Amino acid sequence: MTQTAQQHLSALGADLELSEKMTHELDTLGFTIIHNVVDSDWLEEMRRTIDMLAEREGDNLAIEHHQEEGVTRIANLINKGTVWEKVWAHPLALSACRHIFGGAFKISSLNAREAHPDCGHQPLHADWKKPRPDYPKVHLVNSIWAVDDLTRENGAPRIIPGTHLRKELPEDILDDVEGEHPDEIYLECPAGSVMIFNAHTWHGGTINYAGTRRRVLHGLYIDRNDEPQQDQQKWLTEHTASRLTPAQKWLLDVE
Numbered sequence: 001m002t003q004t005a006q007q008h009l010s011a012l013g014a015d016l017e018l019s020e021k022m023t024h025e026l027d028t029l030g031f032t033i034i035h036n037v038v039d040s041d042w043l044e045e046m047r048r049t050i051d052m053l054a055e056r057e058g059d060n061l062a063i064e065h066h067q068e069e070g071v072t073r074i075a076n077l078i079n080k081g082t083v084w085e086k087v088w089a090h091p092l093a094l095s096a097c098r099h100i101f102g103g104a105f106k107i108s109s110l111n112a113r114e115a116h117p118d119c120g121h122q123p124l125h126a127d128w129k130k131p132r133p134d135y136p137k138v139h140l141v142n143s144i145w146a147v148d149d150l151t152r153e154n155g156a157p158r159i160i161p162g163t164h165l166r167k168e169l170p171e172d173i174l175d176d177v178e179g180e181h182p183d184e185i186y187l188e189c190p191a192g193s194v195m196i197f198n199a200h201t202w203h204g205g206t207i208n209y210a211g212t213r214r215r216v217l218h219g220l221y222i223d224r225n226d227e228p229q230q231d232q233q234k235w236l237t238e239h240t241a242s243r244l245t246p247a248q249k250w251l252l253d254v255e
């Protein structure tokens with residue numbers, strides 16, 4: 001990592017010492033869950049802002065990337081409120097990224113997702129869809145922030161431990177990426193928890209049978225040399241730019 005990258009990451013507080021449990025889980029399982037990252041006031045602000053944006057954007061929701069049947073997705077949160085800054089630049093998430101990538105990285109995107117009642121099933125997938133001739137290099141790290149309690153009944157995401165250590169994509173190996181997997185684990189956790197995972201790990205959204213609210217955020221980070229899901233320079237508003245620190249600009253890879 002260059003000295004500039006190290007300076008910016010230090011300015012962002014991305015040098016927290018991770019617990020042995022966290023690093024062990026990240027290395028062996030591909031994911032870790034941390035509870036009580038978001039307090040109740042902050043959760044309320046997130047919930048209010050998500051609902052306000054969903055109402056305001058209507059049919060235009062997530063036009064920046066992709067829409068999903070039966071699901072509310074809100075994209076480009078970086079330019080949709082100051083409440084999100086504490087998410088995408090969170091020292092814990094950045095410190096975990098630093099451990100997983102082992103090199104310089106940047107923001108790929110920050111989006112919200114909520115499966116509607118009886119909807120939300122996704123095939124098992126890795127977020128990095130390309131072949132991995134450079135395995136075990138890590139290209140993507142994801143974080144799922146539980147804005148509401150996540151349970152098996154309301155569509156907690158599922159994940160297959162250890163699959164970040166496979167070169168292949170699930171569709172190359174499995175007969176049925178839609179069906180149950182013998183090793184799947186549901187990422188059940190109370191609101192305010194964050195699941196950080198190596199995004200080569202096979203995972204997917206599940207059905208919200210209970211019909212209760214299950215808003216989550218996806219904070220996605222990418223190797224600094226790869227192309228992000230969202231071109232931050234293209235979508236950056238003057239308002240956002242005006243309040244960014246030099247280190248935050250570096251993290252977003254914007255001028």
Ligand SMILES: O=C(O)CCC(=O)C(=O)O
Nearest residue numbers: 113156157204205206216
């Ligand atoms: O929100 C979730 O439950 C996981 C969604 C997911 O993996 C995705 O949209 O790629």
